Structures are given as C-alpha cells and as structure tokens.
Amino acid sequence: MDNRILIIEGISKRYGGLQALHNVHLDVQRGEVHAVVGENGAGKSTLMKILGGIVKRDSGKVYFRGQEVNFISPIEAIQAGLSVIHQELSMLPTMNVIENVYMGRMPSRFGRINWLTAEQDTRRVLAQVGLEIDPYTIVNDLSISQRQLVEIAKAISINASLIIMDEPNSSLAGAETERLFSVIESLKQQGVAIIYVSHKIEEVLRISDRITGLRDGEYVDTIRKAEASVEKIIRMMVGRELHRENIHVGHALGGVLLETRKLTGPHFADVSFTIRQGEIVGFAGLVGAGRSEVARAIFGADPFTSGEIVFEGQPVRFHSPAEAIAHGLAMVQEDRKKLSLFMGLPIAFNMALAEMPRQTMSRSGIINYANVTRILTEFVNKLNLKFGDFDDPVSSLSGGNQQKTVLARWLATKPRLLILDEPTHGIDVGAKVEIYKLMHQLSLEGIGILLISSELPEILLMSDRVVVMREGQVTGILNRSQLSEDVIMACATYNVHEITAAAA
Template sequence: MNMENTEFLLEMRGIDKVFPGTHALDHVDFNLRKGEIHALIGQNGSGKSTLMNILSGGLRMDAGQILRNGQEVNLRSPLSALEHGIAMIHQELKLFPELTVAENLYFGRFPRKGGFIDWERLYEMADENMQTVSRSIRGRQRVGELSVAEQQMVEIVRAVTKNTEVVIMDEPTASLTDEETQTLFRMVQKIKETGVSIIFISHRLDEVIRISDRVTVLRDGVLIGCLEKAEIRDKDQLVNMMIRVRPSATLKEDDKEIGPVVLKTQNLCYKNRLKNLNLSLYQGEVLGIAGLVGAGRTELLKTIFGVYTPTDGEIVVGEKVYRKLGIRQAVKLGIAYMPEDRKGEGLLLKMSVADNEIYAGLEFYCRGGLLNTKRQRQTVEEMGRQLRLKAGSVRDQAGSLSGGNQQKIVIAKWLIAQSSIILMDEPTRGIDVGAKGEIYNLVRQLAREGKSVIFVSSELEEIQTVSDRILVMREGEITKELPMNSTVEEMMRYAV
C-alpha cells in the first residue's frame, strides 16, 4: 500500500469514468481536509454526482486513486465506503417513516440485553446524540412526523453515530424553507466542530459562499479549479467558472407572430415549492423555463396539469379561472403533460405503440361504446410518419424502442388527444444527440402550427435553442424574464 503526504484526510487523484457516449469524469482531482466544509459545484451534467457516487462506493472508477489519510483504499461498495468512514446523504432521504428516530438511527445496530433489544438504552442513546444538534427531536418520535429539515438531521446524526469522518450532502437545502435551511446550517457547523468533514453539493451559490471553507468547480467532467474561501469574490466568479461560453444556436423565427394568451397562473402557490408565481403563455409560443435542481419547475408543470393541488392562487385557461384543476379536467381543456420520467409516468412500456398513442384520446375513436380500430390504426400510422417514428410495427411494445422514439410516442399521444397546450419536462433527458435535434425541430413545428409549449430543461443551451421567451426560476419564484436571444450566462446569473 502506498503511504503519502497526509495533509488531507481524503484525496481523489486522476479519477476517470466513461459511460457509453459520455466521458463523465476526465482525470479529476479532489481533496478534503479534516473538519472542513468543501463545496462541490457545477451545472447539471458536470460530473458532481458521478464523482461522489464513486467516493461513496456506488460506482467503480475506470482509473485513478482514492487515498484516506495518505493510504490508498478500494471503495468497492457503499458498505466498504462506510467502513472507511465515508457516508452519503442523498437528496431523496433514505429513512423509514413508520419507525421512530431511535430505530432509524440504530437500525441493524440495536443495543441488546439478555439477547433482546434494550429499548430503554436505545432511546437514551438516540436522545443523547440528537441533543447535540436539536433539543426538539426525541428518540421516541416517529420519523414520518418530522419536517424534511428534521429528517435530514436524523440522517446526518445516523451517519455520525457510525463513526463517519466524511459526510457527503447532496443538495441538502433543495426542499427546505429559509428557516429550515438556517437550522440545518447551524447543525452542519456543530458537526464540523467535532472534526467531521463535509462535502456540500449545491446549486445555490449564495449558500455555498456562506458555508464553505473551499469550493471545487467541475464543468463537463473536468476540474476547473479549487478556491479557498478568501479567494471567492462573488457569485459571478463561480458562475463564470461553471459555464462554457458557446456560440448561440437557434431554431427560432424572429418574425413569427404570437397569438393571444392561452394560459396564465396568478399568484400560484404549492406548499413551499411555488411562491406567488405569475406567468402567461401565448398561442404559438415556446416558453422556456430555466432553473436548477429544486427551483420548482416540475412542481409548476404538475400543478398546472392537476397532479398537485395549489395551496393558493389561480390558473386561467382561455377566459376561465380555476382555483385548481384535476388531470381529467386539464386534458379536456387541451393541456398535455410530458413528464421527466417518461418510462415511469409517460408510457405503458408493455403495451404497444398504438395503444400508448391512442389511450389519452380514446373518446375520439369510439362510437356506441365500440372502438373504431381501422381509424385508430390509420391515425397512429399517419402520426408515425409525421413524427418519423422508427418502429418495426405499431404493434411493437413501447418499451422496446429507443429513448428518442419513446418520447415521440408521448408527443403523438397528446397530439392525437387534440392537445393545444403542451407541458414538457426535460423532454430530451436520456436520448442521444441526433434524437435531441429531432425533438427540438418537433417543438418548433408544434409552435408553428399554433400550439403552445412550456419547455423545461436543465440544459440551458436547449432553452436557448428552442424558446421564444425565457423565464428563470429559483426557489419557487420567477427571478427574471429574458428575451429569446439571451445567453446561457444571463440565465445562470438569475438561476443561482
């Protein structure tokens, strides 16, 4: 084993990882001192999650070294990482909501007495450990009754009780209110004072600047730089490191006429995820919505479509005002929703292409309770030609097609249902470059035909390419409206 300089508690050297078609990490270096908060930042797709999944044992690297206290280690699994004192707290918390705080903290490690679980000792241990960070959380409380911030505290304490020296926190404040964020930060500082090191992944640059001792920036799988706290001037400095300046590419028509307003939200609220949100969508327009993880973009689309019920505000479709919409009602009003998870929410993978395309508009192909299969087949085949769908037969299972063609099926489904307002959430996620270009062209074609599109994407270059107008969201609010030719840099400045 190789013994090296032990200035750092942990070092990652020359980490390389390749996925099919993507060089996710290109010989990246990262290090961590004892008792520091080290932020890791970058745009979506920069390689942050891949690097941390390697460190926490969830992925194997293709090349490179990981050293702990100067000694090379092999982190072949999450359990192996935990044995070396490294734990990752994911954005989606992994707690048992029906169990108590104590049971979650010591699950699989319960104290025993005479061969049985020593419940009194268990609750004593839980109370002792939770009191170090919060006097309000008790060992006997059910985790499902706690707030998200309190559940995160339980996750962190659980990691620390396993003698963890490195805690990786992935977007820990994405779902928190401002008050909950302050509470979490106070706890993180207390944990830091015990000598635990924290890797803090966040898109919220104000928080990064405030809480971090150092900041490492990744871009497109490459290490751009590592700054000490004293070297950080402002947010713009970090934004410029995160973004690669690219020439503007556009599919938009500058002289295109935009029609009347077809959809509005007025002071729309959903829990703490949408805050008095006002927007207008015009006929024949592609409205791009830019933002980072936790900005509230998906919540906005799901609230408009009726998946979520607004806690306040109104949705206006045409001239009619609604306090809330149900999904069936939204569909009848011509609203379509293409979810980010097309396999889990947008398609019936084991059903045929034809069945997937027709079921949202089934009423148009039934008479007297009977389905007109001939007309159905003709419509599906015609739609396949229009969208250049690549399938052996309309009877093929939807799950057998490529990602790009699956997305075309979702588009076809809503066109057959005669939708005029189409809400697209990350429509190009997981599809290849060629298929992305086809989706862009389809979006612009829909706008030319008079349909209205809200286009949500984490790839800001996509927003730049397809949008007639751009709204930037941050923490459930619209922070800026930008014209069609706005740059990625402008979008990022209002997104962080």
C-alpha cells in the same frame, strides 16, 4: 504534517458510451469544507457514489485517513468513518425515523434491539439539525424538507470523520438552511471534513474553504475562498460567462387564460388570481404556504371544496390530471422521483409517457414510435439533455437531467398552460439559464406559466407578476414594478393588513 484526510488520484468511470469521469483528482483536509461544483453531467454525483462505495470506479486510487481504500459497499464506507448524504434521498418510506437513522446498525444486546438507546440517540441527532418530530414517525408522513434533515441527522449519527453532502439543502427553506450551515460549522470545529456539492454559488462562497470545479467529467481547478467570486466559479463550471439579467423581458400579453375565484381546499382558502396568455406568474411563499396544493387542485391531482376555476373562458373542474392534460394543461411536480419518474424504466419511456397516447394510429392502435422519437429528439436538443442512450434507465441520469426529462415529457404535449413546481430544483446554474430561456420562449408563444419557486432571485428574474401566499391564503399580488425581495418576504411573513403598506 500531512493534514489531508482524503486524496483522490486519477479516478475514471464510464457508463456504456458515456464517460462520466476521466482522470479526476482532488484532496480534502481535516476540518475543511471543500465544495465541488459543476453543471449537470459534470460527474459530481458519480464521484461521490464512488467514494461512498455505491459505484465501482474503473481506474484510479482513493486514500482515506492515510490508507488506500476501495469500498465495495456503503456499509464498508460508513464503518471506515465516511458518510454520504445523497441528492436523491435514500430512505425507506414505510419505516420510522429511528429505523432509517440506524438502518443496518441498530443498537442491540443479546440479539434484541435496544429501542430506548436508539430513540435517545435519534432524538439527540434530530435536535442537532433542529428537527422537532416524534422519532417513531413513519418517513412517508414527513415532508421532503423533513426527510432531508433526517438524512443529515443520519450522517451525523455515525460520528463520521468525513461527510459528503450532495445537494443537502435542495429541499430546505431559509431557516432550515441556516440551521444546516450552523451544523456544518459545528462539525468543522470538531475536525470533521465536509465535501459539499451544490449548484448554489452564493452558499458555496459563504461556507467553503476551498472549491473544486468539474466540467464534462474532468477536473478543472481548485481555488481558495479568498480567490473565489461568482464569475470565477461560473467559468469553472461552464467555461463561459452567463448573463441572466435580461432573459425575460416584458412583452405583449394575450387575454385571460386561467382564473381562480375564491378557490378553497384542505390547505388553502379564498385563493383568487389570473394568468394571461404568455404571462409568467410566480408563486412565492414559505414552505407550507399552500402553493403546491393550489397548483395540484387546478391540475385535478387534489380536490378542492369550493370556489371556481375558469380556463379559456369556461368554468372547469378537473377530476384527474388526465382531464387537465386533455384540456391543454401540464404540470411539472416538485418531487420528480416520487411523483413523476419511473426510475427503473428507459429514458425514452419516461419522456414519451404523456405524448404516446396522442401518437396512436387511430385504426390499428399501434403507436407511431418514429414520430415519438422525432419529438423526443427535438426536446433533447432544446434542453441540452445529456445521456448515453434512450434505452438507459432514467435512474442513470443526474438529478438535473432527470428534471429535464420530466420537462421534455410535458413540453411534448404542447400545453397552453404550464405549471412548474420548483422546476430548477437540483439543476446547476448553466442548465437553469437554459430553462429560463425556454420559459421565456414559451411565453412569447402565448403559453401561460405558473411558476412555483422557493428561490426569490428566480421569482424576481422570471415573473411578470407574483402571487404571494402565507398559511394557505393570498397575501399579495405584485406587479413587476413592485417586485423586490423585501416586499415578497413582507407578504410571506406578515398579515394581510400589514402588506398593503409594505407593497406600497
């Protein structure tokens, strides 16, 4: 008996001059977790959008539950029993959780919405993903991780027989990720099939039954979990071995570039640390520890109530990011879609946004576009950014290439201090290595880097020192010789008095 719930044959898709997919095929069995891996630009998200009825394929066939299908809208896919959780969250921020979970399918009777039924069902699916919130909460008031869990709850609510999860835990902390894996196991036991798209090889090895690799829009191979290893998956993704152990090695540092003294704000208190020229200082801690809030206060994006910031030996207090940029700071923020990118505008505009005012000819006020293009091309090559044309909207890029666009924007300003908040969020292993090498090169050039990351291996790999925060306070500052996952987690979860012994 054929146990396959989904069969894909010869799927191809082109965007202008960019061949996103070429003759891709795979199949998914009932009750199976089938991982799909590949670098940015490999075509993973495009394939998922085709399956979910968002993007029209150029050629090929799709069979779902034994029938050939050609979904022309997400609603049609949902009605057939196929749900997609997208990498870029697709929620309506001004509506509440109930309205987002039941978007387009609110329970009603005689033309009136049955809010009691909707509320009860929403509470049930929220409980399944371990999210304890009021279902009438406006989505804009939720954190990124909470929104991600609401998206997962929404997919569960339609009782789908196939759920596609495109980077579903990209914004989740450790405990939330464990809850997600528990939900996936429960769905699997119920016979629900899962397509799991992820850049995180360790979790792919942990939860998948089979793994399919895509590279440059083409099918590479499908292997069973028993055959898989980190090295084999990396070779499927990038076609080569990757060595990360010696990317960032110690080198001579310059003088103190940035110092905060007892910096205090709405979500943090008494934060003191330094960054030297050429030093990469990692910021570690659990979600809600206050790391991003401290960085935004330094950058002038959020206020602070007391304390002092000293930059290049001078006390400063930036009242806006524009002031910080003028002084030589740059910041890549975590939520690129909400805080950094203009999704409908061209790639070139998004990359050049911070640099264009500096390329204005002083007398005429005309922007030197030739020089801007030269600068952008330099960083396109450095970051290996994959796209069709500079005039394409930035929304046409994969999540990882969108992040590279933001990186290019700030690197073009030649900052002396670069704040990176989750810089490899949504980026595949090959692109991560490229960004790590770039960070190391920038540090050799004397640029100080404040690296905020929820991935402990990234913190351990790239940091010269690590500042650990817990509930808005610094609970440990660790030298490279002291670094280990155990010590960092001790600092992130215990009180200050217990850390001293743990770090020793």
